[in-house]
Amino acid sequence: MNKNVYGKESWPVLILFILLLILPFFLTRFYIYLLALILVSGLTAMSLNFVLGYGGIYQFHHAVFYGVGAYGAALTITKLGYSPWIGFLVGSLLAAFLSLVMGAICVRLSKLYFGMLQISLGSLVWAIVYRWYSFTGGDDGIHGVSMPDLINSTKGSYYFTLLVTAACLITMYFIVKSPFGSALQGIRDNPVRGEAVGINVKLHQLVALVIAGFFAGVAGVLFVVVDNSAFPDMLFWTLSLEILIMCLLGGWLTFLGPMLGAAIMVALRTFASTFTEYWTLIQGVILMLVIIFLPEGVLGYVNAKIRQLRNVASGGKA
Amino acid sequence: MEFLSSICPPEILCQILVGLSRTTILFIVASGLTLILGVLRIPNIAHGSLYMIGAFIAFSVSKWFGGGTTGFWMAVVLAPLAVALISLVVERGIFAHLYEREHLMLLLLTFAMALVLGDLVKMVWGGAYRTVQLPGSFKGPIPIASLPIPIYNIFLVIIGPVVALGLWLLANKTKMGKISRAAAVDREMVGAVGVNVSWVFAIVFVIGCFLAGMGGALVSPIVNITLGMDHTLIIEAFLIVIIGGLGNVWGALLGALIFGLTQSLGILIWPQFGIVFPYAAVVTVLIFRPIGLLKSTW
Numbered sequence: 001m002n003k004n005v006y007g008k009e010s011w012p013v014l015i016l017f018i019l020l021l022i023l024p025f026f027l028t029r030f031y032i033y034l035l036a037l038i039l040v041s042g043l044t045a046m047s048l049n050f051v052l053g054y055g056g057i058y059q060f061h062h063a064v065f066y067g068v069g070a071y072g073a074a075l076t077i078t079k080l081g082y083s084p085w086i087g088f089l090v091g092s093l094l095a096a097f098l099s100l101v102m103g104a105i106c107v108r109l110s111k112l113y114f115g116m117l118q119i120s121l122g123s124l125v126w127a128i129v130y131r132w133y134s135f136t137g138g139d140d141g142i143h144g145v146s147m148p149d150l151i152n153s154t155k156g157s158y159y160f161t162l163l164v165t166a167a168c169l170i171t172m173y174f175i176v177k178s179p180f181g182s183a184l185q186g187i188r189d190n191p192v193r194g195e196a197v198g199i200n201v202k203l204h205q206l207v208a209l210v211i212a213g214f215f216a217g218v219a220g221v222l223f224v225v226v227d228n229s230a231f232p233d234m235l236f237w238t239l240s241l242e243i244l245i246m247c248l249l250g251g252w253l254t255f256l257g258p259m260l261g262a263a264i265m266v267a268l269r270t271f272a273s274t275f276t277e278y279w280t281l282i283q284g285v286i287l288m289l290v291i292i293f294l295p296e297g298v299l300g301y302v303n304a305k306i307r308q309l310r311n312v313a314s315g316g317k318a
Numbered sequence: 319m320e321f322l323s324s325i326c327p328p329e330i331l332c333q334i335l336v337g338l339s340r341t342t343i344l345f346i347v348a349s350g351l352t353l354i355l356g357v358l359r360i361p362n363i364a365h366g367s368l369y370m371i372g373a374f375i376a377f378s379v380s381k382w383f384g385g386g387t388t389g390f391w392m393a394v395v396l397a398p399l400a401v402a403l404i405s406l407v408v409e410r411g412i413f414a415h416l417y418e419r420e421h422l423m424l425l426l427l428t429f430a431m432a433l434v435l436g437d438l439v440k441m442v443w444g445g446a447y448r449t450v451q452l453p454g455s456f457k458g459p460i461p462i463a464s465l466p467i468p469i470y471n472i473f474l475v476i477i478g479p480v481v482a483l484g485l486w487l488l489a490n491k492t493k494m495g496k497i498s499r500a501a502a503v504d505r506e507m508v509g510a511v512g513v514n515v516s517w518v519f520a521i522v523f524v525i526g527c528f529l530a531g532m533g534g535a536l537v538s539p540i541v542n543i544t545l546g547m548d549h550t551l552i553i554e555a556f557l558i559v560i561i562g563g564l565g566n567v568w569g570a571l572l573g574a575l576i577f578g579l580t581q582s583l584g585i586l587i588w589p590q591f592g593i594v595f596p597y598a599a600v601v602t603v604l605i606f607r608p609i610g611l612l613k614s615t616w
Contacts, residue, residue: 058422105601109608112361112421116560117604123553124597131591237553241363241429248426278441284433291427292416 036226039165045258047215047248053252056114058189061122065213067235069095069220074142074230094216099213128237141231251297337582339471342478345574348558350529356565356615357502357522366552367435372534373543387453409523415461450538501597561603563610
């Protein structure tokens with residue numbers, strides 16, 4: 001997250017990162033927890049945006065990988081009794097593996113059909129987790145997952161989340177900028193031409209899905225680190241659409257947009273729910289306004305404005 | 319009937335009947351969804367909310383008329399009409415301006431609608447569990463095989479095919495149906511020959527939502543009416559529409575049959591994982607027939 005994340009303008013991101021490093025010294029435990037939650041949701045949204053925004057793949061049920069990552073870690077730690085560090089690895093890899101299986105089944109289809117098959121497979125996974133009381137705890141979920149001392153405190157879990165998220169974002173950024181990333185965006189814009197110039201479209205899409213599934217799994221693991229729990233709502237389709245809203249709100253044609261979207265949504269939800277019980281109504285209205293008036297998202301809009309101002313400024317000089 | 323119970327134990331017969339009445343509810347809701355998807359090409363997530371609103375309005379209407387037989391019939395007639403009216407306002411107010419957007423945006427827009435409607439229901443009716451009283455004549459157990467479930471289930475099993483036939487007649491034997499099918503294929507051309515396509519879309523949308531309300535009203539006496547009842551139903555309805563073939567009403571019937579029966583019989587086979595069976599059935603169908611069992615109108 002420290003260099004080149006945002007093209008030539010990496011300094012705002014660097015400032016943000018330093019701010020996130022020192023903020024916990026001035027905040028109460030609740031706000032540190034909130035910040036960690038924003039990072040986790042943001043990472044999930046960005047992993048979705050990797051396939052949706054850059055790949056143009058309608059991954060409707062992305063939360064399933066987030067949930068499986070969380071359950072994979074939580075169950076390895078509580079039921080199988082392995083060390084948490086192994087649990088973290090198992091959770092992330094399990095999500096990637098599930099993504100490989102689901103992707104292999106769905107990738108033959110495109111657009112809405114892809115999304116629908118993906119949502120039905122995801123619902124199948126949800127139904128199993130929701131009903132398998134003896135192993136997953138059913139609708140109660142799993143609570144009180146023990147963590148290593150190093151990351152057991154609020155601050156410890158926050159810094160762990162921050163560093164892992166930063167590492168994931170840098171990796172994702174380099175993947176986006178790599179030849180693979182360019183091929184993926186080429187496929188999004190014109191799959192037929194991609195096929196014609198010799199790109200294996202389905203294989204590229206499958207690899208992208210596995211990468212996105214893996215990062216969503218990492219986000220799920222981080223949720224367990226922050227909250228010490230996992231529950232079936234993490235795999236329910238409504239959460240998937242909430243993640244989609246984050247991408248849309250922040251701007252899915254931008255790299256960091258989904259993170260911004262997640263920050264707005266999580267913060268709004270927290271503050272709105274202190275004075276009203278009708279948070280979903282507010283969420284719905286925001287979403288409608290964004291779709292109608294701001295289809296490129298907040299960051300997309302800001303970027304466009306900055307570009308416009310620059311053009312005016314350079315035009316004035318010339 | 320002696321014959322039936324001799325080849326089939328009563329508990330299985332019971333589950334099949336329960337499954338078939340579930341099929342009817344699923345079919346009525348899914349047929350509305352598929353109609354909207356086929357003609358307007360909107361994946362309407364708010365459809366589930368309209369189903370929920372239908373059930374809540376049925377509760378209120380039934381209470382207003384003092385429950386019993388009158389209350390029930392008034393609920394079944396008035397609730398779908400009220401839902402249709404709501405949908406007309408929504409369509410003219412919001413959707414009509416946004417038909418040109420891509421599917422993903424429309425999907426999210428209808429999701430936003432679902433969020434708003436869900437909270438509005440919470441404001442009006444609150445979070446308590448409600449139920450509608452069955453009229454006395456529907457309450458008793460089924461006499462012929464003396465099955466321990468209400469006669470109402472038989473009524474539902476009959477209603478399903480009637481609605482299917484009605485929709486088929488509407489789509490194929492009326493001018494309105496022909497125009498809407500034409501508009502589904504080529505909107506510009508239908509507009510060019512002088513039809514007001516925007517209103518055709520509005521009417522189809524309202525008919526689809528009427529069906530959602532009807533599903534909600536019909537299900538109201540046999541389930542707990544509560545917030546969140548839309549969440550599982552809409553996903554089920556979508557899966558049914560997909561395995562049946564987008565926009566195909568008979569496909570919705572077939573999909574609902576598969577879903578309803580695997581659900582009720584699955585519970586019999588393996589109680590704990592009963593809800594897994596229909597999803598597994600859907601996945602199996604989609605692996606072999608990714609674009610659905612019957613012909614899609616897309």
